[in-house]
Amino acid sequence: MPDIVVIGGGAAGLMAGITAAQQGASVVVLERMKEPGKKMMITGKGRCNFTNACPVEEFIPNLPGNGKFLFSALQQFSNEDLLRFFHERGLETVAERGGRVFPASGKAKDVIEVLTAALQQAGGRLVTGVQVSGFVVKPGQVTGVRYRNVENDGRREGQDFRSNTKGKVKLGPEHTLDAGAVIVCTGGASYPGTGSDGNFVPVLEKLGISVEPLLPALVPLEPEEGFIEDLEGLSLKNVEASVLADGKVAAKEFGELQFIRGGIAGPICLTMSRKVARLEHYNQPELELSIDLKPALSEDKLDARLMRDFQEFSKLRLAEVLRKLLPQPLVAPVLDAAFLDGSKPVIQISKEERLALVQAVKHFTIPIVGTRPLREAIVTAGGIALKEIDPKTMKAKRIGGLWFAGEVMDVDGYTGGFNLQAAFSSGYVAGLHASQMVLNNK
DSSP states (O other): OOSEEEEOOSHHHHHHHHHHHHTTOOEEEEESSSSSOTTGGGGGGGTOOOEEOSOGGGTGGGOTBTGGGGHHHHHHSOHHHHHHHHHHTTOOEEEOGGGEEEETTOOHHHHHHHHHHHHHHTTOEEEESEEEEEEEEETTEEEEEEEEEOTTOSSOTTBOOSSSOOOBOOOOSOEEEEOSEEEEOOOOSSSGGGTOSSTTHHHHHHTTOOEEEEEEESOOEEEOTTSSGGGTTOEEEEEEEEEEETTEEEEEEEEEEEEETTEEESHHHHHHHHHHHHIIIIIOOOEEEEEESOTTSOHHHHHHHHHHHHHHTTTSBHHHHHTTTSOHHHHHHHHHHTTOOTTSBGGGOOHHHHHHHHHHHHTEEEEEEEEOOGGGOSEEEEEEOGGGBOTTTOBBSSSBTEEEOGGGBSOBOOTTTHHHHHHHHHHHHHHHHHHHHHHHHO
């Protein structure tokens, strides 16, 4: 039997397998998809933003979803350690805006190829097309896994992965594989087409592991129907947006957003989406997105700007003057928000109407129902409750022989390489300590 079985061939699983194998443990990594690292293939728009070049102490603030839990893991395996790992294996990298680190080739597959080659070189085995359906359990101890082949998995029927031979055995619908330790790296529930669909949650709950609700993070916000149809395709830069919950500010960000079909995306909306998802799930308040379209101008300065424009273009209609201040698609919605007629000559605009326009520009409000679905999220918030896990080793506290790493845990962060670094760091720690325990017990 192998010393260690790793469930999941993503970033966390591959790093856990590599690390354990480098320590001298016999390792099998089981991946249900035909190829490993499917979710990595789509990160960074297919370029794989696998870490960030910022100082390691800046990672935790960029992991708002329980990032403090990873303090020890980031100390044991930092972004500098990860870069060294790839550079020593010939992968050239580039750091771009915001410290985002990519392979210099711009190809995510190059990152995955380095990882799979490192696993093989260390003596670990990767088996794809295998669905783990449960654990082999003795009182208080996981001693292996139950698995089945996935149909059309691209492997030969009955290929035996329990040894280094390629002999055939006749496999039934479910089999067991004993192991000294099991590391769970099954990911979250976003992008289910990559194999990250939350299907392993019932297996963990059956074992008695507490799991926090799986919620979307880094996902567009969803407006009430009919509120942004005329704005689709519009991008806004240098705006400030706030999420209001029952009229109170719940989150606020400055930067860029985009109106897309069925949602409001862009960095600031993605950043606030975790908060929105939690509000939607736990509190269900009335939600609104309030956008300050001119954050560089106070209300008084904006009012003064409008007065100057009205004087300079006194012969024009209100909508024509507003086009000099706002993008064309926003003119009509802002006028509607201020209850103003765009065909009215600006010379006829009263002070009260002008102040109403100021409010509409500084507080352009869109009712939202929450976020887009979890399947569209970049990252999953929620997962295995952190009270179940020792942060220094990633070992399950209440069950022997069991470790966790990656997005399956209740940790999530912002875009920029922080989530993948979290996966690599926790995978390293799990692989290191699981292998040490198994080898010490031999």
